[in-house]
Amino acid sequence: MADTLRDASAAPPRLPRVDWVAAAPFVALACLLVFGAFVSPSFLSLGNLANVLTRSAFIAIIGVGATFVIASGGIDLSVGSMAAFVASVMILFMNTELGGGGVGTLALGMLLAAGVGSMCGLLNGLVTTVGRIEPFITTLGTMGIFRALTIWLANGGSIAMKSQDLRTLYRPVYFGSVGGVPLPIALILAITAVGAFVLYKTAFGRHLLAVGSSEDVARYSGIPINRVRTVAYVVQGLCVAVAVMVYVPRLGAATATTGLLWELQAITAVVVGGTALRGGVGRVWGTLCGALLLEIVGNIMVLSSFVSEYLIGAVQGTIIIVAMLVQRSLSNRNRA
Amino acid sequence: MADTLRDASAAPPRLPRVDWVAAAPFVALACLLVFGAFVSPSFLSLGNLANVLTRSAFIAIIGVGATFVIASGGIDLSVGSMAAFVASVMILFMNTELGGGGVGTLALGMLLAAGVGSMCGLLNGLVTTVGRIEPFITTLGTMGIFRALTIWLANGGSIAMKSQDLRTLYRPVYFGSVGGVPLPIALILAITAVGAFVLYKTAFGRHLLAVGSSEDVARYSGIPINRVRTVAYVVQGLCVAVAVMVYVPRLGAATATTGLLWELQAITAVVVGGTALRGGVGRVWGTLCGALLLEIVGNIMVLSSFVSEYLIGAVQGTIIIVAMLVQRSLSNRNRA
Amino acid sequence: QTKTVTVAVSIPAADHGWTGGVVFQAERAKALLEARHPGLKIIVKTSPDGASQANALEDLTTQGIDALVTLPQNSDELTDPLRQVKNKGVFVTVVDRALSDPTIQDLYVAGNNPDVGRVAGEYMKGKLPSGQVVVIRGLPIVIDEERQKGFDAAIAGSGLKVLDKQFGNWSRDDAFKVMQDYLAKFPKIDAVWCQDDDMAVGVLEAIKQAKRSDVQFVVGGAGMKDMVKRVADGDAMIPVDVLYPPAMIATAMELTVANFYDQIPVRGRYIMDATLVTKANAKEFYYPDSPF
Amino acid sequence: MTVGATADAVSIERHNPAPVLEARGLAMQFGPVEVLTDIGLELRSGEVHAVIGENGAGKSTLMKLLSGYLAPTRGAIHLNGATVAFRGPVDAEQRGIVLVHQEILLAPDLTVAQNIFMGRELRHGLVLDDRAMNRLAAGAVERLGAAIDPRQTVARLSIAQRQLVQIARALAGRPRVIVLDEPTASLTPHETEALLNIIGELKRDGVAVLYISHRLPEVAAIADVVTVLRDGKHVATLPGGTLTPLDMAHLMVGRDMARLFPPRATPPEATPLLCVKDLSVPGASSDIAFTLRPGEILGFAGLIGAGRTETFEGLLGLRPAQGRVTLAGRATWFRSVRDSLAAGLVYLSEDRKGKGLLLAKPLAVNLTLAALHRFCRGILVSRTREAKGLEDAIARFDIRARRRTMLAGQLSGGNQQKLLLAKMMLREPRVVVIDEPTRGIDIGTKEQIYRLLAELAAAGKAVVVISSEMGELIGLCHRILVMRAGRIVGELAGEAMTERNIAVLATGADVHTSAVAVGA
């Protein structure tokens, strides 16, 4: 016995001091920061960094939800259009001034947004689980649906908040700050923390990972697979709603271009953050890191003057791939 | 031993007469045709059907490649931008009139396109296999790169075929027909047939499916995983090139929006066709069927006049989801 | 007896502010005209890109139409498809974007894109004998290119220096980002040209947030109602707007229909020049009920 | 025979209480094929009821019926006298019946503890109590005589370790009926002994145990009642004590068993074919050195985690490693498995489901995968040749496939192993490395496989056998190398090849090993 103990404990690869896989995205981020500092002096200015972090709020928050969906073995392509749709509904409601046109209206509007968001998520969830349709197709379909509904609500134009007072009342939610920290940044941290807690510390999170890792095993263990999957999509919907609550006060309007390509950005953030698309693993903090990474790349592109505006896309693509290569090489250390 | 044989003969492989899983997409297609006939009288007119089939060529041909990539366990988001890039290069070359400005130029142009296409595919393949980066990210990156290169080549505008003679010489490739059958349709059938042959009848195809269904097993069986994967992407690149050869004579120009969202359509066609995204299975004919389905939905949208222009996206999304539901319910019969 | 005429209208999908305006105006004109002429049937179809517009053109012609009013996504791509329509004996009206082969169009209603850039440039040149401007372009497509060329030509040789050019994708959000970054990058910016009023919204918000006083004004384009209103109200940040009305589609439809019902000759070219909207004339161009 | 059987069955009835779990006339059909016919079985609490039978006899299927994974096409299951129709495995588990699968069913991305507690996590309020779960998991695994870090993700465990985790999970549920489907197949004597002790404890606690194993001595040692299946039919139910492994073998196979091991050919004094020096595999083993002659069968013994599998995966280019190799006198190094295959070395993985077969693909596809070129006409894969190849393989390796169109995953465990063997033999190798060759293989087939390996050796091929069954190493090999903690700690040959010596070297201490793990 004693010997086997020694024996076996000798063999199993002892977990490395630093878990490089988890650390990789942060290292990549650090590299990018350094790179940015070289590219442009104004990059590291407080103002600029604050702007970038604040802007990354939408993708970061949606990314938390995306991490849940992807960890559960699904995917959601509809988040961008969903954001546009939720925003439109929210604004249209607030324009009715129900709730007294003041804080009341705002509160009700946000509640409504949350409701609509989760309903959209529920729709995605039910079609994929009960209807047993590949999530890719389901959410591609709803992507078209939500987008079309937005354009239809807006008559092809834009839906703007009418009341100026309400706007000024609402603006701080994006532009304001608590104790020097811009509100959206605080919110990102809060949401990510909550997300991490739910995924790692609650039974639901554990079941989610189990479902994503092996559906059969989960089923045999008495985990309600369909419910877990569906809830994941609802969580995604809620995150979209929260992102919208921060988005609307910025420009006070929803247009046909609202949320365009957010789905790709969110998924990219998740994957760059170290969550594999096949499910079973979820790295909430990594996703946050991925979202920042994307936003910063864009920022550097504009700040730097040596790239033709035509080629920006190419450089961005390259940077993302390189960032992944950096990660990969780090992760490999775990093998050793 | 003896009784094993007896057992075998006693139980002849009584697969269900119709393999519903494979048949499902075709049934869905049939339903859609009927639906279309109701929506608009002109739908079933030969001219209209010919148009639809002809224009489905791009997605159908690219879809064949996508089936290979997805069956091998990968995914390629770059096909749309790749098409734009290949088209630009091809047109720019043909504008130089090298090769005598006649058939020679066309031939050279097509050769060049094929070359560029496979190179792009090779790039995707190597980055995913050698660089060991999630195909989703790799091809998202190259998607940006190819698109940007196109814009850069076009100086933000568009690249058009200058010589009218060359255009008129080239037009038949899209508009011409052999024995009543429009050339592109003939081409679709040819490419799909070749694709099916390679995937189902050759050693390479067998290896591809093996890699897609279990990388470990494939590796332990001495299959050159990376090579197989890479070749799959090259095939995809070639298919894109062929699609471009049919596309250019149609509009005679490439722009920043050429091939926009083709990647989504191609993947949708593949999935609607019955190929699962997790790999290991590939249904080439199903993909063709999926491509037709998508094109027909679009066509019906234009022919029908009872949907607000704003809502078209919604209806399309719904139709696709319904089509999948039809399939699903059919496939379940196999369970019985 | 009522003469039956079918007119097809093929325009870009409402994927950003201006095209959204186009679709709205088309639908409105459709309602008006059909009410005026019993027997008139107008089919409005939108397409997200050149290829699908070519598809739409095919499908519309197979339905059998007498006239086509189209705002092509891209002239290079759609010249050949339109030629086919023409060859079917259809009366073709082209709006806004000149075809590479003008013989195709019976009627050309042009909202002169290069002029949008030129007018904006001239105004800035006049307002700022010397200064530093930043430019936010739309999407990398032909119209954008034409507007940019016009602008560059207009300010050539003046004291104006273009600090930077970036694409804002005709989206307020992207324009907001780009402007934020411009403000971080350049300590002094005198003026902004952003090609499109939708993007101007984002630009203004970014400036407001940065509390930067060096930026004297923003010139947009297209005549979005909020912007026209600001001009009318004498907003210092939006002193002018360059008109590029989505309503031009309606004009084209009016004329095309007239060609069939009221025996008046309409063939030819109608250039709607890019009017400079100022506090003085703003009232005329303010349509409160338009979504754009 | 059957008469005697019933008579015995009756005698069992007399001095035993009513059964907890009872099967009456159970039948199971997969598509057109009936794989179980009218099976009756009675299980009493505090009793170990062994079910034995050839590969494909229907044991696992029967167990799946009894634990709610499959629903019978005919027949009834009685629990405490009342008829039950399980709504699924979870339902069965809630009624106190739990099955430990023959194949591994664990979530690879989750940790050991997370798997053990899946679906019944411990928590204070909302929050999961991971500390407690890890502690308990560690305990549960240790009880089985192994030490596995409960925070290790399952994907990183070896097959044997995974098997232990599965058993630990089942025991954690405190079942009233526990069904163990070949639990010891991948275990070494040490863990096997620990497990058998636990089964003893369970008996005392009045738990009823259904036990499937191809290791007949184990069965003889612990079974109170033995039920024998053959080709899906009930052959006999007899009291365990009265049966010797040979009787059982006879009942299972239906013919008299010849001696299990073929006569050992004297090792040829040929020059070494394969020569390995200071081979080391990061994380698993270091400075391994051995030589291998043509016609020789070389055994590798060791405890779980000794690193045998990794060593050879490293040698054959399946995982990073360094070292010096000479093959037939020429120095070489295998950068990838393709090199080693090309050089005529094949490796049959111990993980036949994960690394051996495409479970969702038909038999022929699996068979020809590693040697497809041999079934091609030009670039075309010839279906006719494949079909022919499959027939040959089925004949030569006695693979029990009811239908040629079956998927590999539908084969019984043992038959999957035979298919894998057939697949790799198509490479016509010079050196065969076979990891746990008879894991989950019935005794009749074992004999066939041993004969086959001996034939390979006789045909001048060099054979390496990695096995946790000391009996088969001793019976089969010319020499045995024993590994411990990633190093070769000794070589045994001739008379020195005894269980005792192996155990001593493997554990590094003079421990007593029970006779239980000896191959029949």
Ligand SMILES: Nc1ncnc2c1ncn2[C@@H]1O[C@H](COP(=O)(O)OP(=O)(O)OP(=O)(O)O)[C@@H](O)[C@H]1O
């Ligand atoms: N899902 C299935 N579909 C079709 N046939 C099946 C399926 N599962 C098992 N079989 C067949 O049922 C028979 C019994 O299989 P089973 O796994 O019960 O055998 P076993 O006694 O457990 O053999 P082993 O000792 O090798 O595990 C085999 O012939 C097998 O091919």
Ligand SMILES: Nc1ncnc2c1ncn2[C@@H]1O[C@H](COP(=O)(O)OP(=O)(O)OP(=O)(O)O)[C@@H](O)[C@H]1O
């Ligand atoms: N895929 C893997 N990744 C990382 N470590 C592994 C992996 N497989 C096995 N190990 C570790 O390597 C060590 C040796 O593995 P293994 O137990 O297979 O050795 P072995 O001697 O082959 O034992 P056996 O063959 O009896 O299972 C074990 O401690 C195991 O934890």
Ligand SMILES: [Mg+2]
């Ligand atoms: Mg079994």
Ligand SMILES: [Mg+2]
């Ligand atoms: Mg091993």
